[in-house]
Amino acid sequence: MKEIDKYVKIHEKRFLDELFELIRIPSISSLPEHKADMYRAAEKWKEILLAAGADKAEVYETDGNPVTYGEKIIDPKAPTVMVYAHMDVMPVDPVGLWKTDPFEPVVKEGKIWARGADDDKGQGFMHAKAFEYLVKSGKLNCNVKFLIEGEEEVGSPSLPKFCKKHKKMLQADVILVSDTSMIAPDVPSITTGLRGLAYWQVEVTGPDKDLHSGLFGGAVANPINVLAKMIAQTTDDDGRILIPGFYDDVVEVSRKERTMMAKAPFSLDEYKRSLGVKEVAGEKGYSTNERTGIRPTFDVCGIWGGYTGEGAKTVLPSKAYAKISTRLVPNQDHNKIAQLFVKFFESIAPKSVKVKVEYLHGGPSYVCPIDLPAYKAAEKAYTEVYGKTPVPVRSGGSIPIIATFEEILGVKSVLMGFGLGSDAIHSPNENYPLEQFYNGIRTIPLFYRYFAEEMGR
Amino acid sequence: MKEIDKYVKIHEKRFLDELFELIRIPSISSLPEHKADMYRAAEKWKEILLAAGADKAEVYETDGNPVTYGEKIIDPKAPTVMVYAHMDVMPVDPVGLWKTDPFEPVVKEGKIWARGADDDKGQGFMHAKAFEYLVKSGKLNCNVKFLIEGEEEVGSPSLPKFCKKHKKMLQADVILVSDTSMIAPDVPSITTGLRGLAYWQVEVTGPDKDLHSGLFGGAVANPINVLAKMIAQTTDDDGRILIPGFYDDVVEVSRKERTMMAKAPFSLDEYKRSLGVKEVAGEKGYSTNERTGIRPTFDVCGIWGGYTGEGAKTVLPSKAYAKISTRLVPNQDHNKIAQLFVKFFESIAPKSVKVKVEYLHGGPSYVCPIDLPAYKAAEKAYTEVYGKTPVPVRSGGSIPIIATFEEILGVKSVLMGFGLGSDAIHSPNENYPLEQFYNGIRTIPLFYRYFAEEMGR
Known part of the structure; x- marks a missing residue:
């Protein structure tokens, strides 16, 4: 010994x-x-x-x-x-x-x-x-x-x-x-x-107070509906991030290196089983290990707004919030990405709401x-x-x-x-x-x- | 006296x-x-x-x-x-x-x-x-x-x-x-x-436990991202509800009645001021009073999932929830609408998540x-x-x-x-x-x- x-x-x-x-x-x-x-x-x-x-x-x-x-x-x-x-x-x-x-x-x-x-x-x-x-x-x-x-x-x-x-x-x-x-x-x-990281908190404000969803619903922007649309607009159906300029500095990993990566022991079935999911999901054209290893991501880490208690309360809330993060790959500058997202998210907000995006932290x-x-x-x-x-x-x-x-x-x-x-x-x-x-x-x-x-x- | x-x-x-x-x-x-x-x-x-x-x-x-x-x-x-x-x-x-x-x-x-x-x-x-x-x-x-x-x-x-x-x-x-x-x-x-009403709670489950958003992000469906996309897919850019069959039983109000309605005292400026909004929002082709009086609506009354505390916690959550309501107009059957929504929302869910839709209540x-x-x-x-x-x-x-x-x-x-x-x-x-x-x-x-x-x- x-x-x-x-x-x-x-x-x-x-x-x-x-x-x-x-x-x-x-x-x-x-x-x-x-x-x-x-x-x-x-x-x-x-x-x-x-x-x-x-x-x-x-x-x-x-x-x-x-x-x-x-x-x-x-x-x-x-x-x-x-x-x-x-x-x-x-x-x-x-x-x-x-x-x-x-x-x-x-x-x-x-x-x-x-x-x-x-x-x-x-x-x-x-x-x-x-x-x-x-x-x-x-x-x-x-x-x-x-x-x-x-x-x-x-x-x-x-x-x-x-x-x-x-x-x-x-x-x-x-x-x-x-x-x-x-x-x-x-x-x-x-x-x-x-991977690098950038993390924001967003606040979407519709009316300046919670409203009765019957009396006002349909005529005043609902900040949850709007926030959902804004989040949805940030990625496409192929899992690509639509923030203009987001991929500009991403260095594509060579075919050779990707081939080497593919040799690492990995069972997709075992992976899915361990997470309790029927299907994985991610950017089209990349394997699971590539999606986490060499590609940037867009994940909402938290979301909240309106009535979240038990049962059914009808309300058209004043505010909705989300905590949003991206993981970044080599050569992407988190400070640059931070600004691109703020600009993008503000640009897609309809005039019926106010949007505040706060950059909480990030790193290369x-x-x-x-x-x-x-x-x-x-x-x-x-x-x-x-x-x-x-x-x-x-x-x-x-x-x-x-x-x-x-x-x-x-x-x-x-x-x-x-x-x-x-x-x-x-x-x-x-x-x-x-x-x-x-x-x-x-x-x-x-x-x-x-x-x-x-x-x- | x-x-x-x-x-x-x-x-x-x-x-x-x-x-x-x-x-x-x-x-x-x-x-x-x-x-x-x-x-x-x-x-x-x-x-x-x-x-x-x-x-x-x-x-x-x-x-x-x-x-x-x-x-x-x-x-x-x-x-x-x-x-x-x-x-x-x-x-x-x-x-x-x-x-x-x-x-x-x-x-x-x-x-x-x-x-x-x-x-x-x-x-x-x-x-x-x-x-x-x-x-x-x-x-x-x-x-x-x-x-x-x-x-x-x-x-x-x-x-x-x-x-x-x-x-x-x-x-x-x-x-x-x-x-x-x-x-x-x-x-x-x-x-x-x-208006009538139908109210649901939806639960979207991605992985069976909360995950590290760095290690798994990009490769496993994030239930908040998915829920946002599903909510976004339920209405179009003109504020129309996309649930198939949703408008089938809606009786269009006659031009004459709409003209009478338009005579009711109403100031859009005062309305906007009282709610603190710059613009109203709603179904294209209808006035504010028509949007609440004679048209059905789709409002998320509450949403929650992931980390909602102070500061920045990175997480790929297991679950996301929303409380969703529609207001219905004469001739729409709330029980029928209840089923249409369940069917629609389940049909648009990607295979990478599980979706549970519970009909909480409704009325004609x-x-x-x-x-x-x-x-x-x-x-x-x-x-x-x-x-x-x-x-x-x-x-x-x-x-x-x-x-x-x-x-x-x-x-x-x-x-x-x-x-x-x-x-x-x-x-x-x-x-x-x-x-x-x-x-x-x-x-x-x-x-x-x-x-x-x-x-x-």
């Missing part, structure tokens, strides 16, 4: 107990009433880093939620790895669909069940324990920095400014992130692309080249633990800050994710298999070893 | 106090948690009728909410008037927009402010007080029956069965109803037409001929109090039970409404001008007098 395996075995119960303390803090960044929990989570991370062997760790104020930064510098000439993770989690509604309390983690069926079990408390915490092992065993051969932020789930609005301000402190040779998934427990993969897409030394180190690490070379994949998800790191700090990130598609992140009953949690702690120290080797140390 | 004017003057404070006791009961029929309040309202109405002079009054059980019935039979050979009113009210959300407690009536600016102040507690209560006056003054020359139901706002589902069961008890020469509006305080009008439209003796009696009564002949108008609203009375009991209704367009019924800050309330109590006794005359007594 390898030394790291022994270390995990001996401490596995303690690792879980410590992680659960972190998970129990309901650090939902999108809800202002959880502001104090963000500070509790930041202090908890400081404690975790110091306990694991950091020389120093501090909670930093930002314009928004706090950031925890910690480091251990073994040698100014050694390569430096900066671990990025986030302490914030998504809201838990619809809370009625959770089988257990989202903030009281339980272990069942070999998995941890809780909000943040995977995204990103479980995955972030693996790095603290891998680091602890390297420090305790005297095998740490890189400088290590930890940057744990509290606004990832709301688009990291304060982190770019923090990075600019602390550019020197955050200098590194690579940023290491576990906030993505692998294809399957027996098909390791490394995410080499992330990201691509990691597979010949990067850090990528090769990650590849070797996975291969050793999982017995298979990891597949490079483009993910449909977005971590806007990754592209920003490249822009501000000039540092590439490697996305060593250990999540699974079945982890239900952002959904009720989020979970994280113990096997993936412990395998992550086994794999990360190997990354440090091979990365130092790649860097000639 | 006339005797009735004196009577109102002497008792005006008591009338309000009694009405307010009724209003304070939050008898919202669409919310199950108010079931007990429905019984309290029914008992209160029994008390009101007995105190006003009814020989007997009883609370009857139905399949749903209770009904209060009371009567005073002065002579089996005298004409019989049955007063219909409803004790139930609409929900009060959005409750934050109310300036005062919806169930604690206040008098301000010459108006009563409360849920039910007009619809239909205020208007219904006028009949109790007009009846009280006729009994006390010895001037009652008709038999009077009162039928006060508790499910009007949810489409009167239990009343048809109640009417069939108590057909003999409910025999009458005319049904008198105050549950509509006049054009303006100085432009009396009598509603001669009511109604027309009152202006040569009916009771209509003429009402006309004379208004003319005497308001100094002007009332205008016959077709309302856009629906009182489904009115057509049902005709069908089951074989009795026509006369709609002597004293509400105003500004009363905000079904909306926050519902109100009822005191002047209309007291004028109603003055006008109704005259109806009885002239109706008896018309009936040759």
